[in-house]
Amino acid sequence: MSQIDLILLNGNIITMSSKKSDGHAQAIAIEKGKFVAVGTNEKILSLADETTKKLDLKNKTVVPGFIDTHVHGEALGDRFSQMNLRNVKSIKDIQQRVKNWVNRIPEGQWILGRGWDQDKLAEHRYPSISDLDQVAPRNPVFLLRVCGHLGVTNSRALQLAGINKDTKLPQGGYIDKSLENAEPSGIVGENALELIYRVLPVSNERTLMDVCFSAVQKMVEKGITTVHWIVSSPKEILALQKLESDQRLPLRIYLIIPIEHLNKLAGLGIQTGFGDDKIKIGCVKILADGSLGARTAALKQPYSDAPGTRGMLLYSKKQLKNFVEKTHKADLQLAIHAIGDRTIEMVLEILEKVLQKRPKEQHRHRLEHASVLSPRLINKMKNLGIVVSVQPHFAISDSWLINRLGESRARQTYAFKSLISSGIIAIGGSDAPIEPVDPLLGIYAAVNGLKYPQERLSLDEAFRIYTVDAAYGSFEEDVKGSIEIGKLADLVVLSKDPYKTSLDQVGEIKVELTMVGGTIVFRSSDFQKAALS
Ligand SMILES: [Zn+2]
Structure with a gap:
């Protein structure tokens, strides 16, 4: 062994190693950004020389760095955060909030917000165009629903987006119209949102860099050391690269790129895994349906609280098959957003055919969300080797679930335990900014959040989906996800030992320090004095 750069001593280190005997350690040695030794204080101290830095963990608990496998990075950083309507x-x-904005900004400037949920509003309905026109007659307003699949606009915004009663509906899009005069009601959803997005002021590169920086900063404060970043515009990739070259990118990024750009990737022969330890090309994302909140996720049977609708598929089976085939053939990993059981069924049928024709042992194609399930669908996913990307915090937020789906379907929704017990690898994420970007809250939700206790995970399972198993979701289980020799030195120091905390208090545990590749990228005020000596 050559020179050790840093040793961490006096810790309660939970390694998440697959070898039970290596599950706990006191100390770690780090060299060139990787763990080179894990063991007792005595053993690790003996490796140090006079140039080795030391960090006293003061008996705090250390876990592997968290991996969040589903974040809309740009949206988290800004775009819709100007007005947070979550509560x-x-x-x-x-x-009232829109009015406050109108008073503060020049006429004509956009007002953007995000986070409302009609089921949590006293009026129990969608906000309407006239609600917004009353308070913002001269500023375009667009307020996205919490799920991001649907939003409400005022007249000025519709005008700018060119939406009127004669607008041709884009495929997979939704523009609600009044029954009386066929005029748009202001509610726009799914692919029709593009009509609005394309007229929104474009952020320049500088501000996009700031937006991305504020997102990654939030993430490292919550202990995230790798994020699977869902790209909304290719400019973000450039912004992230520039952050990295300015040495302002504190964590690792696995890019999830929208299907629109598949031809560019495939044309260049870029495969999943291209890049380096900081920024990698990950998956190609296909949005196959909507959300349960907006009732646009495609169900087999109608919504229990809206018997007239079964939701919507955003593509025909033929189109979807074409996308899947091309992506698979290009050796790119798929991440298919599929929430309703009708969508999941269709996607699995397609994957089955494509994999039969062109088998690939380790494709690790992912379903994002896979919310409404059945034993048959779970079995099929298992047989096809599908990885399921879950966001446990929805189990807490979707308080209307039983109402919307009915008892028997609700029981099979967010079926985390059934997924894991069938042998499927589930990987954990937040879906931020829709849900909070905070793996400990996700873990809390996975162990407590579900109405039906039989689908709750054990604490260990919940930790796995944000660490070791999440690493599997990006083909990186050999380099991250646990504290083991040879892996990247990504770790988190916690305020308490979660295994010695009662389950209902796990969400209150705080991240005190985050380390990526042996570098401290965040430390809380409590840990401020923990200087390297
Ligand atoms: Zn999402």
């Missing part, structure tokens, strides 16, 4: 309780509330 509004009424349409009146929304109006």
Whole structure:
């Protein structure tokens, strides 16, 4: 062994190693950004020389760095965060907030917000165009629903987006119209959102870099050392690269790229895994349906609280098959957003055919969400070797679930335990900014959040989906996900030992320090004095 750069001593280190006997350690040695030794204080100290830095962990608990496998990075950093509507309780509330903005900004400037949920509003309905026109007659307003699949606009915004009663509906899009005069009601969803996005002011590279920086900063504060970043515009990739070259990118990025760009990737022969330890090309994302919240996820049977609708598939089976085939053939990993059972069934049928024709042992194609399940669908996923990307915090937020799906379907929704017990690898994420970007809250939700206890995970299983198993979801289980010799030195120091905390308090544990590749990228005020000596 050559020179050890850093040793961490006096810790309660939970390694998540697959070897039970190596499950706990006191100390770690790090060299060139990797773990080179894990063991007792005595053993690790003996490796140090006079140039080795030391960090006293003061008996704090250390776990592997968290991996969040589903984050909309740009949206988390900004775009819709100007007005956070997550906790509004009424349409009146929304109006008041919009009014406050109108008073602060010049006429004509956009007002953007995100986070409302009609089921949590006193009026129990969608906000309407006239609600917004009343308070913002001269500023375009667009307020995205919490799920991101649907939003409400005022008249000015519709005008700018060129949406009127004669607008041709884009495929997979939704523009609600009034029954009386066929005029748009202001509610726009799914692929029709593009009509609005394309007229929004474009952030320049500088501000996009700031947006991305604020997102990654939030993540490392929550102990995230790798994020699977869902790209919304290719400019983000450039912004992230520039952050990296400015040495302002504190964590590792696995890019999830929208299907629109598949031909470019495939044309260049770029495969999953291209890049380096900081930024990698990951999956190609296909949005196959909508959300349960907006009732646009495609179900086999109608929504229990809206018997007139079964949701919507955003592509025909033929189109979807074409996408899947091309992506698979290009050796790119798929990440298919599929929430409703009708969508999941169709996607699995397609994957089955494609994999039969062109088998690949380790494709690790992913379903994102896979929310409404059945034993048959789970079995099929298992047989096809599908990885399921889950976001446990939805189990807490979707308080209307039983109402929306009915008892028997709700029981099979967010079926985390059934997935894992069938042998499927589930990987954990937040879906931020829809849900909080905070793996410990995700872990809390996975062990407590579900209405039906039989689908709750054990604490260990919940940790696995954000660490070792998440690493499997990006073909990186050999380099990250646990504290073991040879792996990247990514770790988190926690305020308490989660295994010695009662389950209902796991969400209150705080991240005190985050380390990526042996470098401290975040430390809380409690850990401020923990200087390297
Ligand atoms: Zn998402």
